[in-house]
Amino acid sequence: MSKVLERFRPLFQPASIAVLGASNTHGKWGYIYTRNLRDSGFPGALYPVNPKENAVLGIKAFSRVAEIPGPVDLALILLPPPLVEAAVKECLQKPVGAIVVITAGFGELGEEGRRLQEAFAAPARAAGVPVIGPNCMGLVNVLHRLNAQLFYLKPLPGKISILSQSGNLGGNLIRKGMADQIGFAKFLSSGNEAVTTGEELLEYFAEDPETEVLLVYLEGVKDGRRFLEAARKMTATKPIVLLKGGYTAAGVKACASHTGALAGEREVFEAMCRQAGVLRVDDVDDWYYLGTALAGHPLPPGDRMGIVTEGGGLGVIAADACVAQGMQVPALPEEMIAAFNGLMPDRWSRGNPVDTAAGEGKIEALEQMVRSDYFDGIIQLGIAGAGATLQALRAKPEGELSEAERARLRRVEKRVAEELEEAKLLVRLSRETGKPILSADMDTTLSPVAGNPILEYLSAQGILVFRNSFQAAKIMGSLCRYAADRRKD
Amino acid sequence: MSKVLERFRPLFQPASIAVLGASNTHGKWGYIYTRNLRDSGFPGALYPVNPKENAVLGIKAFSRVAEIPGPVDLALILLPPPLVEAAVKECLQKPVGAIVVITAGFGELGEEGRRLQEAFAAPARAAGVPVIGPNCMGLVNVLHRLNAQLFYLKPLPGKISILSQSGNLGGNLIRKGMADQIGFAKFLSSGNEAVTTGEELLEYFAEDPETEVLLVYLEGVKDGRRFLEAARKMTATKPIVLLKGGYTAAGVKACASHTGALAGEREVFEAMCRQAGVLRVDDVDDWYYLGTALAGHPLPPGDRMGIVTEGGGLGVIAADACVAQGMQVPALPEEMIAAFNGLMPDRWSRGNPVDTAAGEGKIEALEQMVRSDYFDGIIQLGIAGAGATLQALRAKPEGELSEAERARLRRVEKRVAEELEEAKLLVRLSRETGKPILSADMDTTLSPVAGNPILEYLSAQGILVFRNSFQAAKIMGSLCRYAADRRKD
Numbered sequence: 001m002s003k004v005l006e007r008f009r010p011l012f013q014p015a016s017i018a019v020l021g022a023s024n025t026h027g028k029w030g031y032i033y034t035r036n037l038r039d040s041g042f043p044g045a046l047y048p049v050n051p052k053e054n055a056v057l058g059i060k061a062f063s064r065v066a067e068i069p070g071p072v073d074l075a076l077i078l079l080p081p082p083l084v085e086a087a088v089k090e091c092l093q094k095p096v097g098a099i100v101v102i103t104a105g106f107g108e109l110g111e112e113g114r115r116l117q118e119a120f121a122a123p124a125r126a127a128g129v130p131v132i133g134p135n136c137m138g139l140v141n142v143l144h145r146l147n148a149q150l151f152y153l154k155p156l157p158g159k160i161s162i163l164s165q166s167g168n169l170g171g172n173l174i175r176k177g178m179a180d181q182i183g184f185a186k187f188l189s190s191g192n193e194a195v196t197t198g199e200e201l202l203e204y205f206a207e208d209p210e211t212e213v214l215l216v217y218l219e220g221v222k223d224g225r226r227f228l229e230a231a232r233k234m235t236a237t238k239p240i241v242l243l244k245g246g247y248t249a250a251g252v253k254a255c256a257s258h259t260g261a262l263a264g265e266r267e268v269f270e271a272m273c274r275q276a277g278v279l280r281v282d283d284v285d286d287w288y289y290l291g292t293a294l295a296g297h298p299l300p301p302g303d304r305m306g307i308v309t310e311g312g313g314l315g316v317i318a319a320d321a322c323v324a325q326g327m328q329v330p331a332l333p334e335e336m337i338a339a340f341n342g343l344m345p346d347r348w349s350r351g352n353p354v355d356t357a358a359g360e361g362k363i364e365a366l367e368q369m370v371r372s373d374y375f376d377g378i379i380q381l382g383i384a385g386a387g388a389t390l391q392a393l394r395a396k397p398e399g400e401l402s403e404a405e406r407a408r409l410r411r412v413e414k415r416v417a418e419e420l421e422e423a424k425l426l427v428r429l430s431r432e433t434g435k436p437i438l439s440a441d442m443d444t445t446l447s448p449v450a451g452n453p454i455l456e457y458l459s460a461q462g463i464l465v466f467r468n469s470f471q472a473a474k475i476m477g478s479l480c481r482y483a484a485d486r487r488k489d
Numbered sequence: 490m491s492k493v494l495e496r497f498r499p500l501f502q503p504a505s506i507a508v509l510g511a512s513n514t515h516g517k518w519g520y521i522y523t524r525n526l527r528d529s530g531f532p533g534a535l536y537p538v539n540p541k542e543n544a545v546l547g548i549k550a551f552s553r554v555a556e557i558p559g560p561v562d563l564a565l566i567l568l569p570p571p572l573v574e575a576a577v578k579e580c581l582q583k584p585v586g587a588i589v590v591i592t593a594g595f596g597e598l599g600e601e602g603r604r605l606q607e608a609f610a611a612p613a614r615a616a617g618v619p620v621i622g623p624n625c626m627g628l629v630n631v632l633h634r635l636n637a638q639l640f641y642l643k644p645l646p647g648k649i650s651i652l653s654q655s656g657n658l659g660g661n662l663i664r665k666g667m668a669d670q671i672g673f674a675k676f677l678s679s680g681n682e683a684v685t686t687g688e689e690l691l692e693y694f695a696e697d698p699e700t701e702v703l704l705v706y707l708e709g710v711k712d713g714r715r716f717l718e719a720a721r722k723m724t725a726t727k728p729i730v731l732l733k734g735g736y737t738a739a740g741v742k743a744c745a746s747h748t749g750a751l752a753g754e755r756e757v758f759e760a761m762c763r764q765a766g767v768l769r770v771d772d773v774d775d776w777y778y779l780g781t782a783l784a785g786h787p788l789p790p791g792d793r794m795g796i797v798t799e800g801g802g803l804g805v806i807a808a809d810a811c812v813a814q815g816m817q818v819p820a821l822p823e824e825m826i827a828a829f830n831g832l833m834p835d836r837w838s839r840g841n842p843v844d845t846a847a848g849e850g851k852i853e854a855l856e857q858m859v860r861s862d863y864f865d866g867i868i869q870l871g872i873a874g875a876g877a878t879l880q881a882l883r884a885k886p887e888g889e890l891s892e893a894e895r896a897r898l899r900r901v902e903k904r905v906a907e908e909l910e911e912a913k914l915l916v917r918l919s920r921e922t923g924k925p926i927l928s929a930d931m932d933t934t935l936s937p938v939a940g941n942p943i944l945e946y947l948s949a950q951g952i953l954v955f956r957n958s959f960q961a962a963k964i965m966g967s968l969c970r971y972a973a974d975r976r977k978d
Binding site (some may be wrong): 104105108109164165166167168169172175176179217219243245246248249250251253254255257258259282283284285307311312313314315316317319320321322323324328329331346347349350351352353355357442443467468469470471 | 593594597598653654655656657658661664665706708732734735737738739740742743744746747748771772773774796800801802803804805806808809810811812813817818820835836838839840841842844846931932934956957958959960
């Protein structure tokens with residue numbers, strides 16, 4: 001195991017955890033974290049530490065860390081700010097392998113807070129023990145069944161990890177992923193980064209074999225050179241999607257009071273990201289959709305896009321958006337037009353976008369396009385509409401349906417089975433050709449993944465369906481730019 | 490009644506409708522349109538026209554339009570292309586007040602199609618009868634209970650109308666609105682615009698007293714000067730949000746095969762929009778969210794934004810996005826900081842964004858900010874999270890809940906009641922101060938409006954909650970720019 005993986009093993013894969021400040025009082029963070037640790041099915045030893053309790057949530061409690069009989073890999077500190085310095089020193093003495101200080105009220109509050117923070121940071125630094133926080137929300141390691149987090153986050157296992165200075169942003173993203181049945185590997189909220197910095201954690205994720213795509217939210221970088229080197233090392237093999245807070249004077253001020261970070265100059269930072277091959281986004285939605293797209297689709301070998309649609313307007317919007325994103329929407333070669341004339345109704349568009357005008361032949365045309373040498377990727381519109389209708393119909397128990405409604409249900413079920421076959425074919429085509437096929441469907445806007453058989457199948461393949469063609473084109477544009485950068489390296 | 494309102498009365502408020510091509514065959518468009526007209530509760534006379542049937546869907550049918558005993562305001566033509574010319578001529582002879590040709594297969598197919606199209610367009614033009622289409626999806630007038638549309642669209646009554654060359658785009662938007670419980674006034678899909686053009690329809694909507702915000706999707710403008718004049722007239726009193734298809738060479742080609750429109754040069758068109766005060770968007774989501782925001786919120790009197798949040802990261806993203814959108818995020822005045830120290834927990838941010846760090850006092854601080862002279866609008870984060878939790882809990886019948894779950898349900902219900910009071914206060918504050926308060930909540934990403942009491946209340950006030958702070962800031966930026974333009978006029 002490499003040095004950095006070994007160093008952070010007690011943090012991400014602890015065999016034992018001490019919870020300092022564990023509590024039986026409902027609603028307290030010391031209660032919530034202990035409950036989440038227990039309920040996540042953590043397979044190791046759990047040691048609540050609280051001098052006033054014999055047990056917390058039915059688990060034997062200890063009055064001090066020193067009293068814990070076995071070794072302690074990870075110490076989670078949830079005590080009030082004045083008690084944190086002594087608690088960290090107690091942990092270092094035990095010794096423990098890693099510490100997470102959840103408690104807020106340090107560097108983000110100004111001078112006095114910075115002094116309090118340094119009082120526990122300095123000895124930890126001297127001891128060489130990783131310390132996450134303070135003012136953070138903890139961490140999740142899905143495969144290790146570790147949920148040391150304020151939110152109860154239990155996503156499916158996946159290839160995406162999150163490193164976020166904001167616990168809320170990362171936590172919200174995982175909750176979105178849980179609703180979408182998208183998997184994650186690890187999530188760490190780094191807070192004020194008093195001891196262990198984002199740069200060092202980036203080195204960890206670069207080597208972590210379970211992380212294939214990393215989503216980063218950060219407000220400030222302490223060591224620009226180290227960040228750049230770690231990022232460059234990582235992007236040689238796996239992508240980083242970065243949401244940067246503190247991009248404007250107002251944002252910089254907000255960062256200072258949020259995590260105490262000194263957000264730097266925009267231009268310098270952007271140049272650094274470009275050099276390091278980091279994908280930068282401004283919007284939380286883009287952060288999520290680009291991250292999942294990188295994990296779920298192959299990179300396009302070029303920028304020539306085929307667009308396939310059942311309705312004209314959405315195809316037009318997609319074509320405009322593709323070009324605005326720097327991609328090409330080439331004309332269909334003559335022989336393809338001739339072939340499609342035999343597949344599609346007379347009123348088909350005879351061009352790219354291929355608009356079947358709500359007729360037959362869409363998937364057959366798509367297959368010819370993606371298998372040809374003329375296109376590097378496909379944006380296709382409409383995939384799970386019958387699934388959304390099925391969801392709506394099933395909201396009513398079948399016993400209460402009228403005869404006409406039951407007949408409709410049977411018809412919709414048949415169409416859902418067809419849609420599911422189409423979705424399977426798209427996944428297979430993308431894998432066989434190594435080209436991305438992004439799907440968008442406005443009918444799924446308010447259709448949750450759970451209960452829509454087509455969306456459930458695609459999510460299990462790591463594939464999200466976009467709400468509209470503009471969004472699909474935007475993400476395809478980012479995939480193209482990233483792929484082009486990778487080809488240059 | 491003005492001339493243009495009078496001219497289009499038979500189209501939008503018909504007392505009687507003839508459906509040429511009405512059918513008893515399940516799945517045929519002649520069946521679907523007749524069913525939708527009937528099921529929308531249309532209060533006037535409905536005359537199916539089909540020489541092979543005595544009745545369609547139980548309604549007495551006529552073999553020709555001439556045989557219909559009373560007057561016919563609106564004729565809806567669903568016949569195959571070769572029969573359309575004779576049908577239009579028959580309608581003109583009756584005479585009818587307006588015609589909608591749903592049938593596709595005309596100008597969008599090239600030279601031969603254009604000839605077929607002109608064969609019925611020329612006599613209609615000579616007779617001075619408005620003709621919508623061909624290659625369109627029809628229209629909806631919510632207050633008149635008229636649904637002459639392929640989709641069954643039955644939104645709540647509202648102030649937003651849609652004029653779209655693409656029936657799919659407009660129809661999808663209304664379906665989204667139906668899910669969000671957002672109201673609409675009218676929707677017309679104009680298709681190829683062989684006789685009645687978008688420019689003329691724009692003149693109608695400019696005068697229509699039921700339309701307060703107009704969403705337009707168009708691919709081509711036939712008469713630029715007329716478009717400009719109608720748009721300018723309308724934007725003097727109500728906003729137009731325009732999604733333009735055919736903005737790039739690829740988009741232009743796609744338009745030609747979609748509605749046969751000749752999309753023009755981008756720069757010329759953009760200049761025209763600026764002159765006419767038209768708000769231009771590229772994304773279907775922006776089209777919807779900006780339209781609903783214009784209908785649901787007052788315009789900001791300036792661009793100084795207050796941001797109020799329960800979590801730091803989302804506040805940072807909002808501050809950055811506000812500045813990127815050209816707005817200001819001014820510092821809090823000293824006296825406000827002093828006042829907020831008494832309201833909020835010690836760890837609050839002491840700046841703008843006001844971050845309560847998940848503590849008390851958010852709404853009280855917001856009230857002081859919006860009532861002060863320092864801020865022109867507020868972006869506030871978190872509003873309906875308890876409502877979303879309630880929805881999730883209620884997915885299980887109460888009888889099946891464990892005791893702990895029932896206790897949790899009671900706690901969540903109490904928090905929902907508080908959230909609802911907060912939402913009501915926000916609406917009242919916005920009305921009293923004349924300043925927009927936009928709310929975003931990541932917890933509502935996959936929480937449908939139906940079943941979330943806070944979202945239901947806000948939708949009934951015409952207010953949508955954004956999924957994230959970036960999106961709220963983006964829309965606030967558009968409101969600011971539009972308001973500034975209006976002040977200049």
